[in-house]
């Protein structure tokens with residue numbers, strides 16, 4: 001048995017994180033206390049957005065954003081086929097129809113030209129996914145959205161800490177400078193963690209108030225929003241919402257983690273540099289591409305092998321304790337999607353070719369230099385054997 005196993009991603013928790021959480025445990029509020037709004041303020045400030053609403057996970061964030069956007073029966077919403085299923089499922093939660101648009105062959109994000117080719121009279125929104133931390137072309141996407149009255153929700157689950165530059169001005173992902181809302185996930189494999197958790201950011205007050213209400217059963221106590229007021233006990237359920245609240249315990253962890261985000265991203269980028277310097281001049285590999293005008297926060301390191309033997313490569317690396325993965329199986333390949341929306345194989349050639357030969361190799365800030373060297377040497381051996 002190998003005693004070494006390096007996962008593709010994992011959290012980095014230190015003593016400061018532990019102390020933040022212990023402080024909440026010893027306070028009056030385990031949930032619905034002051035840490036939630038402190039975390040929301042910190043995330044909004046970090047991104048440069050006016051508002052942030054913290055929720056129980058990234059999928060809940062997507063669900064609420066889709067509802068706040070007003071997606072519903074008869075609407076089509078365009079997203080990427082190369083993403084975690086939640087990016088598309090949230091469209092179904094709202095009763096709308098997901099429509100996929102193929103990806104850019106270089107950065108694996110949704111291709112704006114493909115978005116245009118999928119527009120119809122029913123198009124209501126677009127959910128670009130900043131794949132692996134690389135920001136989508138938000139200039140082009142926001143232009144298409146403006147011209148076609150689409151609502152844009154950025155799935156930034158991979159991309160807190162990333163930014164992009166348009167006309168010389170730098171924007172952080174999550175600032176919603178070119179969208180209506182953005183969502184983050186704080187699952188332990190993501191850049192920072194709250195165990196489970198998510199956030200929606202927006203600059204729109206109306207969306208913000210909808211999100212707050214939807215997060216907590218559709219209920220409000222805000223005197224400015226009440227239809228009537230029957231006394232100090234009074235609250236109203238005005239819309240059909242959920243309990244998607246996050247706890248103070250989780251938000252305390254989030255506050256502490258956020259302080260380290262830029263350091264985590266820098267460490268990720270240093271590891272990416274080492275991987276690239278080993279793999280980029282070798283014709284057996286295709287390394288991740290970073291556009292000139294973006295700063296990727298590198299959630300994942302996706303390596304493509306110019307070899308049909310991905311299964312052999314994958315098995316070998318797993319046997320050697322390298323926790324490889326595949327991100328992602330195209331959403332339209334999943335049986336649920338095939339059964340309910342028909343067989344669309346062949347319609348997304350870039351995404352489907354991508355899926356054939358990609359392997360995600362370990363990337364997380366807690367990797368030691370010797371972990372990185374180990375992964376590099378095992379990947380090289382895998383290529384010698386199978387590529």
Ligand SMILES: *Cc1c(COP(=O)(O)O)cnc(C)c1O
Nearest residue numbers: 057058059084086157185186187
């Ligand atoms: C992780 C992830 C989500 C969902 O986040 P959870 O917090 O796990 O619910 C959504 N979209 C993408 C692209 C993700 O990677």
